[in-house]
Amino acid sequence: MSESVPHDPDDVLDRNMRRVSRGLSGFALVLMLVGFVISVTGPHPIDVHAIDLGARGQRLMLDGIIVLCLLPAVRVLTAGAYYAAARRLAQAVVALVVLLELISSIVTGG
Amino acid sequence: MLLALFATGVAAGTVGAMLGLGGGIFLVPALTLAFHLPVRIAVGTSLVSVIATSAGVAAAADHESGADVLLALRLEVATAAGAVLGGLVAGLVSPNALAVLFAAVVFATAGYTLVKSLGRTSDEAMYRRDYRPRRWTLGSATAGLAGMVSGLLGVGGGFIKVPTMYAVMGVPLGVATATSNFMVGITAAASVFVYIARGDVLPLVVVPTAGGVFLGAVAGSLLQARVKVGALRWALIVLLLGIGVQMLLRGLRGGV
Numbered sequence: 001m002s003e004s005v006p007h008d009p010d011d012v013l014d015r016n017m018r019r020v021s022r023g024l025s026g027f028a029l030v031l032m033l034v035g036f037v038i039s040v041t042g043p044h045p046i047d048v049h050a051i052d053l054g055a056r057g058q059r060l061m062l063d064g065i066i067v068l069c070l071l072p073a074v075r076v077l078t079a080g081a082y083y084a085a086a087r088r089l090a091q092a093v094v095a096l097v098v099l100l101e102l103i104s105s106i107v108t109g110g
Numbered sequence: 111m112l113l114a115l116f117a118t119g120v121a122a123g124t125v126g127a128m129l130g131l132g133g134g135i136f137l138v139p140a141l142t143l144a145f146h147l148p149v150r151i152a153v154g155t156s157l158v159s160v161i162a163t164s165a166g167v168a169a170a171a172d173h174e175s176g177a178d179v180l181l182a183l184r185l186e187v188a189t190a191a192g193a194v195l196g197g198l199v200a201g202l203v204s205p206n207a208l209a210v211l212f213a214a215v216v217f218a219t220a221g222y223t224l225v226k227s228l229g230r231t232s233d234e235a236m237y238r239r240d241y242r243p244r245r246w247t248l249g250s251a252t253a254g255l256a257g258m259v260s261g262l263l264g265v266g267g268g269f270i271k272v273p274t275m276y277a278v279m280g281v282p283l284g285v286a287t288a289t290s291n292f293m294v295g296i297t298a299a300a301s302v303f304v305y306i307a308r309g310d311v312l313p314l315v316v317v318p319t320a321g322g323v324f325l326g327a328v329a330g331s332l333l334q335a336r337v338k339v340g341a342l343r344w345a346l347i348v349l350l351l352g353i354g355v356q357m358l359l360r361g362l363r364g365g366v
Contacts, residue, residue: 014176021168028165029324032317039314040112061313065158066306068320071165072299075292079179094183098296101190105300 013082020078021071028068035060073102112318115145119159119322126323127167127330128337129346130272130287132160132294133323135353147315154305155316157298162320164295166327167288174237175331177292178285181243181275186293188250189267192257199258209361212259215252216354219270220347223277227343234339236284249279268294269353273346283339288331 038057080095118140126133134156141152168177243249252274256267268290275286305311334342 011173013179014171014173017168017176017179018171021165021171025162025165025169025324029321032313032321035313036317036321058313061317062306062311065311065313065316065320068165069158069161069299069302069306072161072292072295075168076183076296079183091180091183094180094187098183098186098190101187102296102300106303 013079016078016082017075020074024071024074025068028064028071031064031067032061033064035062035064073099073106076102111145112314115315115318116322118144119162119319119324120326120329122159123163123166123323123326124330124333125326126160126163127291127327128287128334128342129269129349130290130294131268131349132291132298133163133327134160134294134298135269137319137323141315141319150305150308150310151312151315154302154308154310155312155319157302157305158311158316159320159323160298161295161302162323163327164291164298166324167291167331170328170331171288174239175284175288175335177288178243178281179292181279181281182289182292182296184246185250185253185271185275185289186296188253189257189293189297192254195254196258206361206364208259209357212255213354213358213361215255216270216350216357219252219273219277220350220354223273223343223350224347226277227340227347230339235282236335236337236339236342238282238285241280241282241285243275243279243281245278245280249274252278267297269346269349273350276343276346283342284334287334287342291327 035057038060039054040057076095076099080092080099083089083092083095118137122133122136122140125131125136137156137159138149138152141147141155142149145152147155171177253267253271256270259267271293272283272286272290275281275289276283281289302311
């Protein structure tokens with residue numbers, strides 16, 4: 001791989017990546033924050049509903065964590081889709097290889 | 111405790127974003143030593159936090175300071191290939207010998223970065239878009255070696271990818287750190303779901319830490335634009351020397 005490659009001269013890929021990163025991480029942070037607030041400032045534990053609410057808060061936090069952890073895969077997917085749409089097939093294949101490697105690591109446990 | 115976790119996250123995220131390391135290298139010792147968390151919980155928290163750093167850097171980036179996506183993907187393929195090779199030779203090579211070998215590579219990288227920095231001007235730009243990465247073979251080989259040892263020795267390879275991209279491949283330092291943060295996010299995502307499935311990701315520990323890391327990463331990205339390239343370069347060299355010494359001692363003492 002000795003050839004040189006321009007760094008996204010038209011900024012379309014960078015713009016898409018920024019949009020995906022801000023949207024997904026913002027959504028994840030909101031989920032985590034809401035879950036955290038519910039867990040920490042929920043009703044007194046003596047209240048039977050507090051157990052439900054506490055569990056719901058934990059669940060929301062975990063959902064936020066999972067959304068955040070999916071971000072790298074979504075970013076690779078975004079890059080692959082951009083390269084495929086721009087008919088930069090060699091680069092789309094590189095993105096696909098990374099995505100498959102990531103998915104196989106997740107499925108097989110690293 | 112929650113505020114302390116948040117503050118630790120902010121500090122790790124700021125430094126991790128500025129140096130392109132993700133922050134895990136600081137978080138695991140802090141969580142185990144200062145907060146007395148079990149190593150598995152600390153690693154699970156650290157993996158989510160590395161992804162939070164990656165997300166924070168990406169969210170704060172603009173056209174100039176964004177990661178070089180194609181460079182990251184290509185080096186990531188080399189890193190994965192190195193990890194597979196590492197798995198194949200795991201039974202053939204002593205981990206202690208590998209630790210010594212990796213320490214030698216870390217020292218060589220620090221020395222190379224130092225030598226290359228002598229010829230650079232003081233007004234070197236942190237970000238540029240008109241560069242073209244060069245010496246792909248050497249860069250890919252170093253990324254592959256980082257992948258190989260990361261599986262065998264349990265260390266992340268982010269600290270060696272930044273100087274490789276910067277000093278060997280000619281990538282501007284700010285772009286190299288953003289690219290490295292993108293890469294360490296991918297690497298962390300590959301293993302974090304195992305920790306989530308095992309119950310080693312505790313939401314009440316992770317959320318304040320990762321939230322702090324995210325904010326720290328955004329702050330670190332903005333701060334990086336105000337720092338001189340020379341200062342960041344010296345911080346990297348000192349860090350590399352520290353990691354090299356630690357790795358060498360682990361290898362020589364047989365503690366791997």
